[in-house]
Amino acid sequence: MARADRRQDDEISVAELLRETGATPRSLGGLPESTPAREEDTGDGYRERLEQRAREAAADQQRAGRRIRWVSAIGGAVVVLGSLVVIGVTSESSPGRQAALAPDSLAPATTPRSTTPTPAKPSPTPIPTVLRQTATATSTSAPPPRTQAPPVETATCVVRFSVTDQWNDGFTAGVAITNRGGETLSPWTLSWTFTAGQRVTHGWDGKYGQSDSRVTVNAESYNATLAPGATVSTGLNGAFDHGNPAPTAFTLNGARCDAG
Numbered sequence: 001m002a003r004a005d006r007r008q009d010d011e012i013s014v015a016e017l018l019r020e021t022g023a024t025p026r027s028l029g030g031l032p033e034s035t036p037a038r039e040e041d042t043g044d045g046y047r048e049r050l051e052q053r054a055r056e057a058a059a060d061q062q063r064a065g066r067r068i069r070w071v072s073a074i075g076g077a078v079v080v081l082g083s084l085v086v087i088g089v090t091s092e093s094s095p096g097r098q099a100a101l102a103p104d105s106l107a108p109a110t111t112p113r114s115t116t117p118t119p120a121k122p123s124p125t126p127i128p129t130v131l132r133q134t135a136t137a138t139s140t141s142a143p144p145p146r147t148q149a150p151p152v153e154t155a156t157c158v159v160r161f162s163v164t165d166q167w168n169d170g171f172t173a174g175v176a177i178t179n180r181g182g183e184t185l186s187p188w189t190l191s192w193t194f195t196a197g198q199r200v201t202h203g204w205d206g207k208y209g210q211s212d213s214r215v216t217v218n219a220e221s222y223n224a225t226l227a228p229g230a231t232v233s234t235g236l237n238g239a240f241d242h243g244n245p246a247p248t249a250f251t252l253n254g255a256r257c258d259a260g
Helices: 014-021 044-093 095-100
Strands: 157-166 170-179 189-193 199-204 207-211 214-218 231-239 250-252 255-259
Touching: 157 189, 157 250, 199 207
Parallel strands: 157 255
Antiparallel strands: 157 170, 170 231, 189 214, 189 250, 199 231, 207 214, 250 255
16 A cells, blocks of 8 residues: 555645545534525425415414303303302392292182072161250350450549659659549549659648658648549659659559559
8 A cells, every 4th residue: 555655754645645534624614514405495385385384373373262262251151140040049038029929819710609599688677876965065055255355444534743853862843633534532542653762752732651662642631622624733852863754653542544
C-alpha cells in the first residue's frame, strides 16, 4: 500500500487523507446543510390538507360549544321545574290552602221523588191574645204644661246718686229718690252697696247706717211720706281709699230701683 510505503516521517495532506478514508469534508464554522423538502410538504395539496384540518378542528369546537349550551339550558330548565314543584307542594300542604281548597259538599244531581203522600199538618190552635191597656198611654196622655217665664219686674222708683265734691280721701254726694209706683210710701228705706269700700262719715235728711259695704238710709219724720211721682232728697259725706265709683244697684222698701 501507498501508506505503508511511505515513511513514517512523510507528511500526508488533508486531501489525500480524505481520499483514503472516504470522509466528506465539513466546514467547522458554517451551518449544517439543510435537508431538502419533501414534495408532499409543498404545493397546493399540502395547503389544502392544512385548511381541511383547520376546518375539522373548528367544526369539532363548534359541536362541543353546542353540546355545552344544550347541557346548560337543560340544567337550568330542570332547576326551574324543580323549584316550581317544591313551591306547589309547599302551597298544597299549607293549612290555609287546604282549607281554601276543601271541596264543598254537593247535593246529588237528582233526588228521587217520593211516591208516598205527605200527611197534612194539623192547623195550630189559635192562642187568644190579651192586650193590656194602660191609663198612661203615650197617645192619650196630655202634653206637659208649658213653663211660663216670670214677668219682668218693673222698677217702681228711680235713684240718682251724684258726687258734688271730692278730695284726696273723701267726697260729698247727693241722693234723690223718686216714687214711680202707684202707692204712697210711708215711711221709706233706701239701700245700696259700695263697690270700692267707701265709708259714710256723715249724712243728713235721713238716718244713715252701714254694715261692711252695705248702706241703709231710713226716712226722717219730716220726709217719711213719699207720694206717687214725688221726689225726696238726702245727702252724705264719705271717705275712700281706692277710688270712688258711684253705686248703681238700689232698693226702696225692698223693691228694685233704676239708677238715674
